[in-house]
Amino acid sequence: MAPVTATTMRQVVAFTLAVSVDLLLFYASGFTVFHSVFGHFTRLWLCAALRWLALIGVCLLTLGVPKALLIRFITAHSLLPAVFETGTNAFYREESQCGQLGDVRCWLLFSGASLAAALFWEITIPDTDEEAEGKEQKQKSRVLFMRVVRLFRPDYPLLFGGLVFLSLAVICEMFIPFYTGRVIDILGSNYQENDFLSALLFMGLYSLGGSVSAGCRGGLLICAISSYTCRIKVKLFGALTQQEIGFFETIKTGEITSRLSKDTNLMGRTVCLNANVLLRTFLKTLGMISLMLNLSWKLTFLVLMETPITGLLQNMYDTHYQRLTLAMQDSMALANESANEVVSGIRVVRSFNTEKHEICRYGDRLMVTHTIKTRRDTVRAVYLLARRLTGLAMQVFVLYYGRLFIQKGQMTTGNLVSFILYHSDLGDNIRTLTFIFGDMLNSVGAAGKVFEYLDRKALVSTDGKLQPDQLRGHISFSSLNFTYPANPNKTVLQDFSLELKPGQMMALVGPSGEGKSTCVSLLERFYEPQEGEILLDEEPLKSYDHQFLHKKISVVNQEPVLFSGTIRQNIEYGLKGCSLDEIKDAAMKANAHNFIMQLEKGYDTEVGEGGGQLAKSERQRIAIARALVRRPQVLILDEITSSLDTENENKIQQSLSSIPNQTLLVIAHRLKTIENADQIVVVSGGKVKERGTHRELMDMKGSYYKLREELFTEGNSPQ
Incomplete structure (x- = not known):
């Protein structure tokens, strides 16, 4: 059998002393001398106050400062008789059986009610x-x-x-x-x-x-x-x-x-x-x-x-x-x-x-x-x-x-x-x-x-206000370090720096997963780099107005996304007041006008969910038209030629080259798409490995030369 501790002894003494003192005061409230000296309500509340003070005093002397639960119980136990009797007299003009003379039954009744109230409080409004x-x-x-x-x-x-x-x-x-x-x-x-x-x-x-x-x-x-x-x-x-x-x-x-x-x-x-x-x-x-x-x-x-x-x-x-x-x-x-x-x-x-x-x-x-x-x-x-x-x-x-x-x-x-x-x-x-x-x-x-x-506040701010009247399209990637939020342990770009001059065509090449498409995502402000910044005409990209920026910079992805609706609605997507002539002009540059006009309803043809009613090359050309109708200053083509045949690719290239002062950034696997670029950049391991024209990089016989042999070969022999 476990020995009785000093704490247990104090608790037993405190409980015994408290019950004795409380019963004494409770019975005393019914003595005749109290009735003769004090009025009924005065006696009730005076006794309640005395009982509360006595019980708190016993706790302080034996247990120290009482806990909140114990204080609530003592308060309810002391005041309940007075509250009950006062309420009975106020509402019904009569006294209860405990009103004239207190006995142990009334004391137990009030004690039980007070204990239930204290427990109810503790469960519903806990303190631990x-x-x-x-x-x-x-x-x-x-x-x-x-x-x-x-x-x-x-x-x-x-x-x-x-x-x-x-x-x-x-x-x-x-x-x-x-x-x-x-x-x-x-x-x-x-x-x-x-x-x-x-x-x-x-x-x-x-x-x-x-x-x-x-x-x-x-x-x-x-x-x-x-x-x-x-x-x-x-x-x-x-x-x-x-x-x-x-x-x-x-x-x-x-x-x-x-x-x-x-x-x-x-x-x-x-x-x-x-x-x-x-x-x-x-x-x-x-x-x-x-x-x-x-x-x-x-x-x-x-x-x-x-x-x-x-x-x-x-x-x-x-x-x-x-x-x-x-x-x-x-x-x-x-x-x-x-x-x-x-x-x-x-x-x-x-x-x-x-x-x-x-x-x-x-x-x-x-x-x-x-x-x-x-x-x-x-x-x-x-x-x-x-x-x-x-x-x-x-x-x-x-x-x-x-x-x-x-x-x-x-x-x-x-x-x-x-x-x-x-x-x-x-x-x-x-x-x-x-x-x-x-x-x-x-x-x-x-x-x-x-x-x-x-x-939730977006991690990429869209609070920029800059809307210049003239935009040259000069882009600078300055010392970028970036990891995707979904995979923060893998660094995608490391100390990445690049410059794209106005009116020029730059091609990004390199193995898949090395950071090329990430550059496009950052330029579109889908993400924010952890270090470094991207400048557009010497101004931080985040300084530009969100709507203005995405009108001046357009992207066409390898897997274009079309929305349910007509071809016309998909080409003018996001634009207000776009005329049919502007839509047709953009479709002609994207070499899409001819096949659209062959459809029964022309530009009012429904494309189906996700563009499922159209072939992949047709969806690609509509996506290019959607980008061109905005007349962007910077156009980004992310491996779009993979779904186009040689004829359509040549026609689109001719149309794009005829647009004056447009800055063009291309990510491609086909040699013909990039060999005429003003600058070719080889990206590997999230860094710029080589840069220069097609001829300069071929003469270096470095990474670009090897990639050309492995990835950019068309047919049986390199071109």
């Missing part, structure tokens, strides 16, 4: 570090909820109208049980036809008023929710499109679409509807409690004892339910991502015969979601069982004591029926209040994800 973190999370949820409410500002008139009809519906619903009990009393005693018809009339009017008001309330709230959801979707979509490219490389597409489609709906519907239910239930609860107090204040206090038990159950349920709900949302986002990957890459899946593998992968992710959902539903089922058992026990108590009160003549049968009807609704309302408040905090978990995206 671990539980304080949960408290901080709840506070964060409240802040998020208020942000959601503020976003409803344009819909406040609709919400106010809903609140008015909500109040009318509550008032009407409250009086229906009251008149039900009155009808029973009229039928059970001396029947009066006028009273009976009057009660039935009022019941009908209140029922009709409640139904109409509830319908109007629901209609207004649905309109508010629809407006809010549409607005928040647009707001979130706008925030997402402002993010840097690295953001979309680190965040899965399925997660983004889940936030945009599901979480925004959850924000609007759940939060608003829960707020509606919360207000309606709160108003109805207050009205029912006041009516129940008029019917029987004793039974009312009895049923209110159910509240702390319900609160404890609800708090434990909310903690587990919220955690599992967030886990399920993340799991569903992963499952959606898996499905999106397969749908978007169905050709690859089919070519590698991996349908079964993808089905299994999708099934596994769905099974994870199913497991989490099962656990969540199990928690809910246990909670509902405990909640219903608690309600059933309280109904038994109400019926038992109600029969006693009827026998004593303290209430009528009709009053008991009305009280039971109110109690049935009251129990549901109290449980709804505790559930809805927690559910609102749960629902803002989805809002937290949405606000996380709304509040």
Whole structure:
């Protein structure tokens, strides 16, 4: 057997001394001398103060400074008798059985109630570090909820109208049980036809008023929710499109679409509807409690004892339910991502015969979601069982004591029926209040994800203001060091410096994955270099206005992306007031006009999703036309000739060479595309290895010469 420590001994002594002192003062409050010297209320509160001071003193002397939980218990234990007696006298002009003379039963009753209150406080509002973190999370949820409410500002008139009809519906619903009990009393005693018809009339009017008001309330709230959801979707979509490219490389597409489609709906519907239910239930609860107090204040206090038990159950349920709900949302986002990957890459899946593998992968992710959902539903089922058992026990108590009160003549049968009807609704309302408040905090978990995206600031700033009237197109890469956000451990560019003069053509060559396309991405400001900077006409690239920069610098990639719509809409994509003549001129330079005119609808031909109705070379030429219609000062061609035949390539080269003063940056694998460039740069290992004209580099017989032999050979012999 473990030895008794000094701390345990102090605690035992403190408990014994505290109980003795408290019982002495509690019994002393009932002595005749106290009644003769002090008034009733003065005696109550003076005794409460003396008990509090005595118990705090015992704790200080034996245990040192008491903890917050102990202070709360001592305060509730000392003040509860005074509060109870004062409230009883104020509301009912009578004293309870503990009012005249305190005994050990009253002392135990008050002690138990104080202990329950202290424990309820500790569970719902904890003080330990671990539980304080949960408290901080709840506070964060409240802040998020208020942000959601503020976003409803344009819909406040609709919400106010809903609140008015909500109040009318509550008032009407409250009086229906009251008149039900009155009808029973009229039928059970001396029947009066006028009273009976009057009660039935009022019941009908209140029922009709409640139904109409509830319908109007629901209609207004649905309109508010629809407006809010549409607005928040647009707001979130706008925030997402402002993010840097690295953001979309680190965040899965399925997660983004889940936030945009599901979480925004959850924000609007759940939060608003829960707020509606919360207000309606709160108003109805207050009205029912006041009516129940008029019917029987004793039974009312009895049923209110159910509240702390319900609160404890609800708090434990909310903690587990919220955690599992967030886990399920993340799991569903992963499952959606898996499905999106397969749908978007169905050709690859089919070519590698991996349908079964993808089905299994999708099934596994769905099974994870199913497991989490099962656990969540199990928690809910246990909670509902405990909640219903608690309600059933309280109904038994109400019926038992109600029969006693009827026998004593303290209430009528009709009053008991009305009280039971109110109690049935009251129990549901109290449980709804505790559930809805927690559910609102749960629902803002989805809002937290949405606000996380709304509040996120793009790592690549677009706040530049520079818009010069003339742009020469002089580009300088100065001592760049760069790593991709998705792979920060791999350096792509190292001390990379390069100069592209106005009106010249520069070609970047080198093995794949050595940094050529990265230069294009940095020039387009998809990313920011970790060190160094890029200058355009001696000004930092980030100083230029975002829209101006991307009009003056156009890029055509190896894999062009077209959007659903017509050819004309794809060529003029992002431009306003672009005429058909300008579109045709750009299409002619891209050698696309002829094949477009051969189509049945010409420039109004639909390209299909992703341009799927067109051949790859046709999509490539439309992408070139889309770049040229902007009349850019700097044009970047990133290995675009891989999908073009020699004839189209020659025609496009001739068109591009005829554009005066245009700076051209080319990344290509075909010799004819680059041999006439003003400068050829060999990029390897993220550094500039060689630079010069085609002839100069061939004479050096270095890296370019070897690459030409390996990569740039066309046909059977080098050209």
